[in-house]
Amino acid sequence: MSGVLASMIDGVLVGAVYGLAAMGLSLIWGVMDVINLTHGAMIALGMFAMYLLYTLHAGTAYLLLLPVMGVGLLLGIMVYWMSVHRVVGRPMLMSLLSTFAVNMMVIGIGTAIWSTSPYNVNYSVQGLTLGAYTFTGNHIAAALAALLIALALQWFLYRTRTGKAIRAVADNREAAELMGISSTAILTIAFAIGIALAMTSGALVSTLFPFTILSGATYQLKSFVVTILAGLGKPFGALIAGVLLGLLEGVVTPFIAVSWIPLIEFGLFVVALVAFPQGIFGKRAAA
Amino acid sequence: MILRRPFFWIILAIAALFIYLPLHGNNVSLREDLILVAIAIILASNLNLMIGYTGYVNFGHIVFYGLGGYVGLYLATVRGLNLVAAALIAGVVVSLCAFLFGLAILRLRGAYFALATIGILQAVQSFVSNFDPWGRSTGMYLSFESYQSLGGAMHALWVTYYLIIGVMALSMILSLAVKNSKFGLGLFAIREDEDAAVVLGVNATVYKSIVYSVSAFLPAVAGTFMFYKNGMIDPSIAFEYMLSLEGIVMLMLGGQGAVMGAALGAGLYEKLRSYLLTSPKLSDFHLVIAGGLLLLVVLFAPGGLMGWFYRLLPRAREVVE
Numbered sequence: 001m002s003g004v005l006a007s008m009i010d011g012v013l014v015g016a017v018y019g020l021a022a023m024g025l026s027l028i029w030g031v032m033d034v035i036n037l038t039h040g041a042m043i044a045l046g047m048f049a050m051y052l053l054y055t056l057h058a059g060t061a062y063l064l065l066l067p068v069m070g071v072g073l074l075l076g077i078m079v080y081w082m083s084v085h086r087v088v089g090r091p092m093l094m095s096l097l098s099t100f101a102v103n104m105m106v107i108g109i110g111t112a113i114w115s116t117s118p119y120n121v122n123y124s125v126q127g128l129t130l131g132a133y134t135f136t137g138n139h140i141a142a143a144l145a146a147l148l149i150a151l152a153l154q155w156f157l158y159r160t161r162t163g164k165a166i167r168a169v170a171d172n173r174e175a176a177e178l179m180g181i182s183s184t185a186i187l188t189i190a191f192a193i194g195i196a197l198a199m200t201s202g203a204l205v206s207t208l209f210p211f212t213i214l215s216g217a218t219y220q221l222k223s224f225v226v227t228i229l230a231g232l233g234k235p236f237g238a239l240i241a242g243v244l245l246g247l248l249e250g251v252v253t254p255f256i257a258v259s260w261i262p263l264i265e266f267g268l269f270v271v272a273l274v275a276f277p278q279g280i281f282g283k284r285a286a287a
Numbered sequence: 288m289i290l291r292r293p294f295f296w297i298i299l300a301i302a303a304l305f306i307y308l309p310l311h312g313n314n315v316s317l318r319e320d321l322i323l324v325a326i327a328i329i330l331a332s333n334l335n336l337m338i339g340y341t342g343y344v345n346f347g348h349i350v351f352y353g354l355g356g357y358v359g360l361y362l363a364t365v366r367g368l369n370l371v372a373a374a375l376i377a378g379v380v381v382s383l384c385a386f387l388f389g390l391a392i393l394r395l396r397g398a399y400f401a402l403a404t405i406g407i408l409q410a411v412q413s414f415v416s417n418f419d420p421w422g423r424s425t426g427m428y429l430s431f432e433s434y435q436s437l438g439g440a441m442h443a444l445w446v447t448y449y450l451i452i453g454v455m456a457l458s459m460i461l462s463l464a465v466k467n468s469k470f471g472l473g474l475f476a477i478r479e480d481e482d483a484a485v486v487l488g489v490n491a492t493v494y495k496s497i498v499y500s501v502s503a504f505l506p507a508v509a510g511t512f513m514f515y516k517n518g519m520i521d522p523s524i525a526f527e528y529m530l531s532l533e534g535i536v537m538l539m540l541g542g543q544g545a546v547m548g549a550a551l552g553a554g555l556y557e558k559l560r561s562y563l564l565t566s567p568k569l570s571d572f573h574l575v576i577a578g579g580l581l582l583l584v585v586l587f588a589p590g591g592l593m594g595w596f597y598r599l600l601p602r603a604r605e606v607v608e
Contacts, residue, residue, distance in 0.1 A: 097535065108573070
């Protein structure tokens, strides 16, 4: 019984990182109505950015999150101007396909450089032992980092001028323009932050599990589940939904084979999509 | 009537050419090339019914092909059914599955539907990888004797080739027939504005469910033939996510919504891919080039090749559609 409890606690810790990954997806989706299919590729790039930085400069891996975030912001601006700017406001099919095209290119280049063999970041933090169980230090630290970033994002969106402008553009782009907000600049910033969050979460995941260039896809799908559960553009909603997903994984893993987990997650995903199209924490649709 | 459409005869001519070319001089390597093109055309044409006609992106279209392969191969080997019967039953079973999936996810609009189709693909793949009668993740192998009923292995390969070319022609004819029917008009109305279509009396729920399960039928049949020809199936080749996505690239490249577009895009892309994969310098970059191509088409020519062609020669649309 206490084994299940330990597995649940571990699930919660990893779930916080799922939540962080989903925040990036949900921010972009909420602000510009674009489902960013480069998300998984960016998570994978975050993993490899951490791997490269850590091999160059082995120290405290968590300090390296800052340069990863910086790279994420730059990359986000690039991807926005390359593939998203022309399709914002056009039918969703177009933005799905254009971001997907970038995803293919990133995965292609990544496969050419790193092949699809697994890598890992050899970094470990002292764990915490409670009775018969030891909780890995990396998991605890990653969960703390995710929580801190979620707090920072919440503060940014609700307390700073730029953050308020992002929320204004998300609510009504035309009205925001009339208030003197340059929506193009805001969309670029929001997209860059979304990519930076994806890469940061990838960097955190790389300290937990081995990864390949294709690993991003798993976390992208988890991000979809979390975003659908949480509703759009709510950092803490995403964190809580991520923790719930992690908890669910923690509860079921002791009992069934791991290969069944995608089936359960996607069952949950479809049920959540159909039952709560606005997210559990979102407002109910009028119609 | 469809027989009066000039394009109907063009489709038959293309199919005849596909059969004649490799048969002439018993060119087996050409046959193997053309079979990949034919499969690409089948997948892209049926995907066109969803993306091009109805405006619903299906990222997991390959699931029908893979499931069809599994059901068909199971019926043909374990149950010892005749190949064509097995393929037809597989088509019907997979269409029914699609109808059931559709009931669950066609309530979703636009992008939400697109995401749910990824979920369907993952869920089905994960189910099949754990399903004992279908050999879990190791898959199923065809016993060599089952080729005997088609007159030996060499002969069986030709038979499956003809069958696949037949399915290819049927796929294009299906696209043409749907396009020229009242049903097709209803789908276009849903694509342009679903709410307005509903107000004007299009039963969107029924139309979407039907087109979703119809788009499953021929890929499932083709899946049976193809995996029968290959002699084995396992979850990673049956549900290859990349192939599903490349189907979208083909369709966008040729021109979504156009019957000829799906076929042209599939043919061109398949040629390009096999060139890139065999070229020593570029084989690592075939995804990059495909992605770049897709990006350019989406950003600058959303109508694809056929859209560009029709703008150049508006009267051609009369003949080709």
